[in-house]
Amino acid sequence: MDSTFGTLGIILNRFPINDNDVKAVVYTEDTGKLELVVRGARKMSSKIAGHIEPLNLINLMVVKGRRYDYIGSAICLNCFYNIKNNFEKIKNVGETIGFFDSAIKFEEPDKKIFELLKSFLEAIDAKESANELLSGFFIFKLLVELGHGPELYDCLICKSKIKEENNIFDLKLGGLVCPKCLKRPGKNYQLTVSSDCIKILRLVRDTNMDKLSFRIDNKLKIEMQKIIEKFKNYI
Secondary structure (H helix, E strand, C coil), X not given: CCCEEEEEEEEEEEEECCXXXXXXXXXXXXXXXXXXXXXXCCCCCCCCHHXXXXXCEEEEEEECCCCCCEEEEEEEEECCHHHHCCHHHHXXXXXXXXXXXXXXXXXXXXXXXXXXHHHHHHHHHXXXXXXXXXXXXXXXXXXXXXHHCCXXXXXXXXXXXXXXXXXXXXXXXXXXXXXXXCCCCCCCCEEEECHHHHXXXXXXXXXCHHXXXXXXXXXXXXXXXXXXXXXXXXX
């Protein structure tokens, strides 16, 4: 890697490290998640401070140093104002980005994950109000990209095709189990799942983030959120 290189990045978080400087956690398109020092960002005269706010999509120059790497320059390409100007959106997105940050390791580049994160922010920014379901879809797709995708087509025990009947989403096994193989129902890691919910989970897994725009009734929405949340917490 060159001592200086340019890339796109999304600011996940930033925090002060002394009177003048901050440290920014950035998910970059080419090098994955980085922790970079931003010199002088706390000064009133700083020209870079506004460009490195959390959630900003930026074009940045990374400089490799002896003690630490730092941001040499940054230009904001999208500040996602519609998210930042809506309390419910910023709360929901903040929690989602917090999970993203905790799930992603440093310096493991993945352009698909970068594009997924970018598409998620663009989708939420375009909505009139907060959308918890869309955040759940993002988390589900992220888990799939990280190698934790559940089995949604075949029973994990007998390997037969899942039919539209009383199936179970088994958190421990990581996917669907047909009713014939469910010998001991009622465990806290076994969730009943409707055929409609299975169809939506398949659709979410196989569809780009910017195409996930459809309406579902409140009952199915609650079911989806429950399964995604419990699946996320179990992994």
